[in-house]
Amino acid sequence: MNDPVVTRYATLADLEHVIDLHTRARLAYYQAGGLTADAVQGPAVREAQRTGWAEAIESPHKRVLCATVGDDIVGVAAMGPPLAPTPDTSRAGQLYQIHVVPGRWGNGIGSVLHAAFVDYLTEADLPLGIIEVWERNTRALGFYARHGWRPDGGSRPGPESSRHLFLRLDPAASLR
Template sequence: MTHPPVLLRPAVPADLDALVELHTRARTAYYRAGGLPAARIDTPDGPSRRREGWERSIRSATRTVRCALRNDTVVGVVAMGPPLGAGSEPRDPGTEAEAVGELYQIHVLPGQWGRGIGGQLHAAFVRFLREAALAAGRVEAWERNERARAFYARHGWRPDGHRRPGPAGACYLRMCLDVAAA
């Protein structure tokens, strides 16, 4: 079956509702698939926190957000930038922000999985790294999100051994991408 083409473009504030809905549906799907109980997947303030986060990212001078559209509907999103945590502190001491780009989030609408959208979003991240002359990329994936971990592995990402606590006793695993090999 042939699907209409996907267009990637910068996210704008008018995309916020679509991004929150997309993010909510994608995270619900992967946490549910990983066995996280429904009551722990979201909180009443979750959508508003996601909206605030996406708004900050879209308006940020240091972050890049691209939407994937099919028939004028947002079906995917990628957010990337320097490896920063809260405020401007590096997530890990010793991280060289001038050599590493972080893939903060990549989400595809669950009904659109397997149609190449994630690959296009990933390619946008690799272009971002190359245009910024960054040697490596990094991302975190919940260890029970087997679909995401397999996606990253297919695109050349490798675990680097760093873990941090996540929900349901499962950690977030950090993976790295060598740009020269991508």
């Protein structure tokens, strides 16, 4: 019998697990996209992760969720108001990131976390979801496309002359 995937709010007691999971997932997708481990990890990156995750967990305006199977944290998601608001995103929620332990990809954990983001949009009465995805993270781009996300034509610079693509989700349209 397999334990179900359960989501819960992250606490500061989860911080080291969240950072380790984020690091492992990040290394996997950046290396798959052609970057070296040295280009995506190091003491400064780890400290920035610690600060960013702690602030997000403690923020009253953001939501950080852990996906668990049994006692193991197997995924994490962070969401909240847009980080770089523009006039057309005033009624949007941003999915900052979803990360799943690389050995557990393809087991529905990301979909459970994604559903929690859609619930967040519904609860906050936000008609639009936004996210940025690294263009070389083809696995993530496929995942988001399957969940109804579409490119909006925008992007920002990424590592090594790559781009982070802006995607949008209309939850009402994706439920039709």
